[in-house]
Amino acid sequence: MIGVLNHVAIVVPDLAAGAAVYRDTLGARVSEAVDLPDHGVTTVFVELPNTKIELLHPLGEGSPIANFLKNNPAGGIHHLCYEVADINASVAKLKAEGFRITGSGEPKIGAHGKPVVFLHPKEFLGTLIELEQA
Secondary structure (H helix, E strand, O other): OEEEEEEEEEEOOOHHHHHHHHHHHOOOEEOOOEEEOOOOEEEEEEEOOOOEEEEEEEOOOOOOOHHHHHHOOOOEEEEEEEEEOOHHHHHHHHHHOOOOEOOOOOOEEOOOOOEEEEEOHHHOOOOEEEEEEO
């Protein structure tokens, strides 16, 4: 079902400082910050030859990653994102097998303008998994 690793998401307490580490210290190409109000985050993407790193920062007090930063003030890895050929078929298969999709269980538009869903970490080896339509 899953295809390539699209990105690894890292929550950071300071988005500008996180972007500077990848851009200035490691020499990577880094995108501009983009607010995603539907997800409660601001994102920056670090472009690598084989994948991306997504830096996440809370957008507002109601952000779902605000608690992550409260529990991990220095930040840390938040989720892995894999591409899937057909997100609706993938969601249907997972639901039919009893796996939990977080939120409403229906795909929402993600940072790349494509439908995404998140799979509950308790059922995936303690790792939050994002599936993104390829």
